[in-house]
Amino acid sequence: MSTHDITVTVNGTATSASVEARRSLADFLRHDLGLVGTHIGCEQGACGACTVLIGGRSVRSCIMFAVQADGAEIQTIESLAPGADLHPLQEAFRRHQGLQCGFCTPGMLLRGLELISDNPDLTAEEAREGISSNMCRCTGYQYIVDAVLDAAAEMRAEED
Amino acid sequence: MKSPPFEYHRAGSAAEAAALLGELGFDARILAGGQSLIPLMNLRLAAPAYLVDITRAPDLAGIGADGGGLHIGAAARQRTVELHTDTLATAPVLSDAISNAGQVPVRHQGTVVGSIAHADPSAEVPAAFKAQGGTVTAQGSGGTREIPSEDFFEGYFTTALAEGELVTAVTVDAWPAGTGHGFLEFSVTAESWPIALAAVLIHTSGGKIDRASVVLGGVAEVPLRRPEAEAILVGSTPSAEAFEAAAEAAAAGIEPLSDSFGSGAYRKKLARVLTRRALTTAAERAGGKA
Numbered sequence: 001m002s003t004h005d006i007t008v009t010v011n012g013t014a015t016s017a018s019v020e021a022r023r024s025l026a027d028f029l030r031h032d033l034g035l036v037g038t039h040i041g042c043e044q045g046a047c048g049a050c051t052v053l054i055g056g057r058s059v060r061s062c063i064m065f066a067v068q069a070d071g072a073e074i075q076t077i078e079s080l081a082p083g084a085d086l087h088p089l090q091e092a093f094r095r096h097q098g099l100q101c102g103f104c105t106p107g108m109l110l111r112g113l114e115l116i117s118d119n120p121d122l123t124a125e126e127a128r129e130g131i132s133s134n135m136c137r138c139t140g141y142q143y144i145v146d147a148v149l150d151a152a153a154e155m156r157a158e159e160d
Numbered sequence: 161m162k163s164p165p166f167e168y169h170r171a172g173s174a175a176e177a178a179a180l181l182g183e184l185g186f187d188a189r190i191l192a193g194g195q196s197l198i199p200l201m202n203l204r205l206a207a208p209a210y211l212v213d214i215t216r217a218p219d220l221a222g223i224g225a226d227g228g229g230l231h232i233g234a235a236a237r238q239r240t241v242e243l244h245t246d247t248l249a250t251a252p253v254l255s256d257a258i259s260n261a262g263q264v265p266v267r268h269q270g271t272v273v274g275s276i277a278h279a280d281p282s283a284e285v286p287a288a289f290k291a292q293g294g295t296v297t298a299q300g301s302g303g304t305r306e307i308p309s310e311d312f313f314e315g316y317f318t319t320a321l322a323e324g325e326l327v328t329a330v331t332v333d334a335w336p337a338g339t340g341h342g343f344l345e346f347s348v349t350a351e352s353w354p355i356a357l358a359a360v361l362i363h364t365s366g367g368k369i370d371r372a373s374v375v376l377g378g379v380a381e382v383p384l385r386r387p388e389a390e391a392i393l394v395g396s397t398p399s400a401e402a403f404e405a406a407a408e409a410a411a412a413g414i415e416p417l418s419d420s421f422g423s424g425a426y427r428k429k430l431a432r433v434l435t436r437r438a439l440t441t442a443a444e445r446a447g448g449k450a
Contacts, residue, residue, distance in 0.1 A: 001165035021168035132350035133263035
């Protein structure tokens with residue numbers, strides 16, 4: 001066992017902490033920083049509920065140790081709507097009923113955000129393939145695809 | 161579940177990683193992307209006492225092609241390699257294999273060399289690497305050595321690496337112009353492991369195949385070369401008949417195990433069909449007729 005001092009930037013705020021080597025990034029975010037929006041499903045990298053963005057890229061925080069993230073810029077679901085107004089992607093999920101139980105939603109939203117920022121004009125096929133990284137046991141995915149496409153259109157319009 | 165406790169070390173270079181492995185002994189493992197190792201630790205199927213993180217070592221980060229082939233450092237991430245122009249130009253079969261491996265978020269973190277060193281006989285990357293051919297560069301406290309891809313995989317999760325050695329890089333050999341590749345796998349869902357896969361390359365010259373490589377995954381304890389299939393292909397004109405005969409030969413003599421995803425007989429059938437289809441695609445890409 002070993003402990004390590006790490007510094008990470010989470011949602012724009014630099015944070016230093018001492019972590020046990022085996023502390024997963026997901027547990028670090030939830031238990032040490034209190035950011036419980038990151039959900040933990042399978043703890044073996046299969047379900048995607050724990051997805052966070054590191055340097056804008058989606059990763060599974062349950063199969064990454066916090067010590068590996070030392071120096072990283074991390075974005076969690078808490079960053080999407082810091083105030084009272086929902087992010088356009090969250091609003092689209094609400095409008096299209098892209099969630100039921102909500103367990104996969106933080107991961108879906110961050111993966112959706114990455115897909116839209118990679119390709120603002122993504123097709124339904126690309127959205128479907130893109131979110132195949134994340135499991136949802138409620139919606140059957142169709143409403144999530146609808147929400148991602150609608151949000152992409154809205155975000156394109158905002159750009160213009 | 162959570163990983164069991166371990167001691168974490170960070171290597172600043174390949175030499176430092178090799179020295180740490182030598183010093184820490186048999187219970188030390190290399191940590192690169194961790195996308196195979198950490199799930200195994202969380203499931204308590206692996207419990208190394210020491211992990212040596214190599215992802216910060218600048219001399220392991222590189223990727224690039226020269227005349228001899230594509231060089232991939234041990235810290236290069238799968239997604240980076242998958243999309244790299246040098247991979248697409250020099251080893252497109254590897255790019256296809258990576259695009260089928262895991263999910264994009266896993267590929268952001270996982271490494272190509274890590275997948276090869278992990279040596280899962282069902283995995284995409286080892287099969288594509290063996291199909292195109294190349295060398296593994298291993299470094300230990302005694303120095304470095306080159307291991308041909310053909311000799312690297314020895315059994316389930318078992319390689320020719322000696323204790324105290326790590327893979328610092330792999331080089332994928334370049335094939336000449338006129339080469340086509342095919343990579344196909346069958347899995348139940350986007351998330352699940354391939355039940356069987358085929359990775360093939362053919363080179364045509366003057367309307368005939370003069371070089372062929374056929375490797376199957378998921379059907380044996382290593383990515384499995386099929387020399388009988390290759391012998392049928394070399395000298396043949398690309399045709400549906402030749403590909404059917406080669407696919408038959410590829411599936412003949414293999415004895416895949418059964419599991420909850422498919423029986424051995426089903427895998428054998430998949431091996432034949434996937435090989436035939438992969439060869440057909442390879443011929444189209446090589447510029448021949450199928």
